[in-house]
Amino acid sequence: MTGRIRVLHSLAPPDGTTKYVDQMTDGAPDDVEVTYFSWKRALRGDYDVLHLHWPELLLRARSRPKRFAKRQAMRATLFLARRRGTPIVRTVHNLQPHESGGRAERRILAAVDRQTALFIRLNPTTDLPTRYSAVTILHGHYRDRFADHRRSLRESGRILYFGIIRPYKNVEKLIEVYTAEARPGTHLRIVGSPSPELRGRIERAAASHPDVTTRLAFVEDSELVSEITAATLVVLPYAEMHNSGAALVALSLDRPILVPRTPSNEALATEVGAPWVQLYDGDLDGEVLDGALAAAEVLGADERPRLEGRDWDEVGRRHRDVYRSVLSRGGDE
Incomplete structure (x- = not known):
């Protein structure tokens, strides 16, 4: 036709x-x-x-x-x-x-x-x-989409989860892992709109630790760009993960991600290169989180993941x- x-x-x-x-x-x-x-x-x-x-x-x-x-x-x-x-x-x-x-x-x-x-x-x-x-x-990718929004300076030690918050996204598990032991010089930030049954639980979990803060609401693009670019590492600890727009948003803003090992995430890691996509097996734990943050810290401010063909x-x-x-x-x- x-x-x-x-x-x-x-x-x-x-x-x-x-x-x-x-x-x-x-x-x-x-x-x-x-x-x-x-x-x-x-x-x-x-x-x-x-x-x-x-x-x-x-x-x-x-x-x-x-x-x-x-x-x-x-x-x-x-x-x-x-x-x-x-x-x-x-x-x-x-x-x-x-x-x-x-x-x-x-x-x-x-x-x-x-x-x-x-x-x-x-x-x-x-x-x-x-x-x-x-x-x-x-x-x-979202590089062009976000090009006109002001970026934040990257903050060393800042870990971010962003996106809608549903049970399968495992945000409670991320907070649990982060708060299980002292992590001086780090901060966990949770940004996104939770389902009603999760809001209270996440608020209580965050309130119990001084290095966990939240913005439990849908945020506009300008605020989202500011939050993501302030982070050193984005963690998306989903129980199920096949295609993730959030992963592409973070990578488009030149921030590395930590995600569970799945065939699709392995393909993404091969495409964009390590350490932009860091993979973990099984349940997220403190050792994995600390190792991913350390790898993210060494990325240069001018480095970018490969997103050709997108x-x-x-x-x-x-x-x-x-x-x-x-x-x-x-x-x-």
Whole structure:
């Protein structure tokens, strides 16, 4: 197919803060028109390609009637896409949803997968069934996105966790490890919005130690850049980690990360080089934390990790090629 391609992403429009939707929007070539999700727009069908991200989130709601209505809307969207010949592309952000849904949700997600013409992996280690057609397009970096924000001076000994705070992110474990013994000359900073059940526990844990401080809220990009660049080491101790936008944000701001050893993190470490991505096996402990901080301290202020191939223009062109490919061979595989 040649000419302009209109793509409906299952994402909310950009809101001035850094989110994955920015890559899809700002990186899109001139011949790709990006539109943002609503059920009305999805059912109306005035788009060439439906591009799904985190499809489980489209199906979730607090009340049972709303969940039922969303499942019905998804069934109708799939039916109309088949009838119209509209191809579906899906980016695989996670191997499994972080919070599992019920059987009805799983049946709908299986139907989505069956109808998907092409899956996009964000790293080469994403393991998909061989019956699926897939390509790899690396997650873009954020260097240009943050270029206009003022950076802080790096503070020796400063360790940072940032990002949303959910049980699987293991922030409580990080605080526990850090506070288990004296670490003079260091500081642990926690920045991000916690789930309700975690807020009180993290506040109490931080209040018990003078070298732990928190900013338990969603922060704007300018504040985020200031917090990250003030740190010597960023720690992301997730229980599950496959694709991490937070890891790319830290690396884009030239701050090394400590992350659990997973196939995707090993690939990232190989790509950007040590000691920018430091890996640990099993549970995080004090020895690992101290060693990672010591390795981070020796990095020069002018050193940068390698992030070639992650420019948003390149990401946008690769997506455009995917859309042309699925349109040329029809939507329903």
